[in-house]
Amino acid sequence: MVRPESDHYYPSSLANKPIAVQFHAGSHYTVLRLLEGYIPAEKIKLLHYGSPRYRFEAMMSGEVDAAMLMEPWISLAEKNGCRAVCEGHYLGAENASDNMDEETFAAINRAVIKAVDLINSDKKRFLHYLIDQPKFAPVAKEWGGLTVDDFHLPRLRYAHPRPYTEEQLEDTYNWMVRWDLLNSSICATDFVDNRAVDSVAADD
Amino acid sequence: MKKVVSETSGAVFSLPWFVAKDEGFFADEGIDMEFVESIAIKVDQHTANPEDVDPILGHTPFENRQVAIYRA
Numbered sequence: 356m357v358r359p360e361s362d363h364y365y366p367s368s369l370a371n372k373p374i375a376v377q378f379h380a381g382s383h384y385t386v387l388r389l390l391e392g393y394i395p396a397e398k399i400k401l402l403h404y405g406s407p408r409y410r411f412e413a414m415m416s417g418e419v420d421a422a423m424l425m426e427p428w429i430s431l432a433e434k435n436g437c438r439a440v441c442e443g444h445y446l447g448a449e450n451a452s453d454n455m456d457e458e459t460f461a462a463i464n465r466a467v468i469k470a471v472d473l474i475n476s477d478k479k480r481f482l483h484y485l486i487d488q489p490k491f492a493p494v495a496k497e498w499g500g501l502t503v504d505d506f507h508l509p510r511l512r513y514a515h516p517r518p519y520t521e522e523q524l525e526d527t528y529n530w531m532v533r534w535d536l537l538n539s540s541i542c543a544t545d546f547v548d549n550r551a552v553d554s555v556a557a558d559d
Numbered sequence: 560m561k562k563v564v565s566e567t568s569g570a571v572f573s574l575p576w577f578v579a580k581d582e583g584f585f586a587d588e589g590i591d592m593e594f595v596e597s598i599a600i601k602v603d604q605h606t607a608n609p610e611d612v613d614p615i616l617g618h619t620p621f622e623n624r625q626v627a628i629y630r631a
Contacts, residue, residue: 403602409602462590467584469579470576
C-alpha cells in the first residue's frame with residue numbers, strides 16, 4: 356500500500372523504491388510473488404520493518420514508499436486515504452509441534468471448522484476481534500479509529516483447514532530456492548510432516 | 560479436558576481460533592484451549608538482507624515449547 360499523496364498507482368513504479376516488509380513472513384513472500392510480475396528481481400528493494408504496526412507507520416511517515424500490510428491494517432490505511440497498488444492472498448498454515456497427537460489435532464480442527472462456518476455466516480459480527488486486538492487498537496485510535504463498516508468483507512477469506520498438496524509444496528519449495536530463501540541442499544520433505552493434517556482430511 | 564496451549568499472531572489469522580474458544584467449540588471437543596500471544600517485532604536496523612533476520616521472528620513461544628501449535 357502507499358500513502359495518499361504517493362505518486363505510485365501501480366506496481367512498476369516501485370522499482371528501486373524501499374518497501375517495508377517482515378522478512379521470512381507472509382508480507383515478505385507475498386510481495387515478492389506480486390512484484391516479480393512487474394519488476395526485475397534486482398530492482399525489488401525490500402526492507403525489514405518487523406510487525407505490521409511498524410510497516411504501517413513507516414509508510415505513513417514517508418520513510419518508505421510502500422508497505423506490505425494485512426487486515427485490519429489495510430482497512431485502517433484505506434480509511435486514511437492510502438491505496439493498494441497490488442493485492443494478493445496467501446495460505447495460512449497451522450504449525451504443530453512434534454508431540455501433537457493426531458486425535459487432538461483432529462479435535463482442534465473440528466472446532467475450527469465450526470468457527471469458520473460461523474464466521475462466514477456473518478463476518479461483521481466477528482470483526483471486533485480484529486479491531487480490538489491490543490497490538491492494533493491503540494494505533495488505530497491515533498489514526499481516527501476503525502469500525503466494522505470500514506472493512507471490505509470479501510477480502511476476509513476463511514476456509515476449512517486441509518492439507519496442501521505435494522504439488523503445492525514442491526512448487527513453493529522451488530520458488531523459495533529460486534529466491535535464495537531456502538538452502539537447496541534441504542529437500543522439501545525433510546522439514547514438512549503432513550501426517551496429522553492428512554488424518555483430518557481423511558476424516559472429512 | 561485436554562489442555563492445549565496455542566500461540567496467536569495477528570487476529571486476522573487467529574480469528575477462527577478465537578471464535579472457537581469463545582463459542583465453546585473447543586470445549587465441546589474436550590479441548591481446554593489457552594492462548595499465548597506472539598511477540599511483536601520492532602527493529603531499529605532496517606536491513607535489506609533477509610539473512611540478517613532470524614526466521615523464527617516472534618514465534619519464540621513455539622520455539623521455547625511454551626505452546627504446541629501456531630499459525631502463520
